[in-house]
Amino acid sequence: MYNNFMAKLKSEFLIPYENKWVALTPDNKKVIASAKDVGVLSKKLKNLKIKHGQAIMMYVSPFDANLVL
Amino acid sequence: MSQTFTFPYHFFLGTDLQTKKLVDIYRPAVPVVIAYGSSRTLPFYAHVDSGADESLFPASLAFEIGIDLKKGKKGKSVGIGKIEIPCYTHKVTLYFYKFDFQVEIDFAENHQIALLGRKGFFDLFKRVSFHEKKKHIEFKI
Numbered sequence: 001m002y003n004n005f006m007a008k009l010k011s012e013f014l015i016p017y018e019n020k021w022v023a024l025t026p027d028n029k030k031v032i033a034s035a036k037d038v039g040v041l042s043k044k045l046k047n048l049k050i051k052h053g054q055a056i057m058m059y060v061s062p063f064d065a066n067l068v069l
Numbered sequence: 070m071s072q073t074f075t076f077p078y079h080f081f082l083g084t085d086l087q088t089k090k091l092v093d094i095y096r097p098a099v100p101v102v103i104a105y106g107s108s109r110t111l112p113f114y115a116h117v118d119s120g121a122d123e124s125l126f127p128a129s130l131a132f133e134i135g136i137d138l139k140k141g142k143k144g145k146s147v148g149i150g151k152i153e154i155p156c157y158t159h160k161v162t163l164y165f166y167k168f169d170f171q172v173e174i175d176f177a178e179n180h181q182i183a184l185l186g187r188k189g190f191f192d193l194f195k196r197v198s199f200h201e202k203k204k205h206i207e208f209k210i
Contacts, residue, residue: 039129057113
């Protein structure tokens, strides 16, 4: 589950976004926008005129807890 | 004719419980879109959760596509902490990979993580296989 061998974390850019929804660029490397709620995030993306294929949204789950779903 | 396709696990950020350092964590989450009528969400990652009886999404996603949340069938979901979450079931179109499916999804307020459960997701496929070493999930339809 964990990958301890990466010098730089792939997900490091998510550090400011714990417990938030973010919209990533399609290459998953940058955050376009963020919000506490996915509905608010969607509205932000509409205002930015982001279309399908230009972003993908994800919830940045808490860093200090394992997910038991 | 059956078809097999794979998705890599998606990266998340977590804490290594031994070292307390932040680490990359890879989880089986796949990009999906949901639609209701002519309205659809932007793509988002949803967790493929074999422990979930049904799919459970944040209510905000329902609002986003014009669903009147409380007109759905009322129910409740119970997680591992035995906390009951009131939820409302609605029929939506789920877009995943090259396919679209008519499925029922539970929507809950105060719930943030999109979960794809066995009814309405796993049961769409002949087989769903988790490959922990390779960090990918394989679907056979």
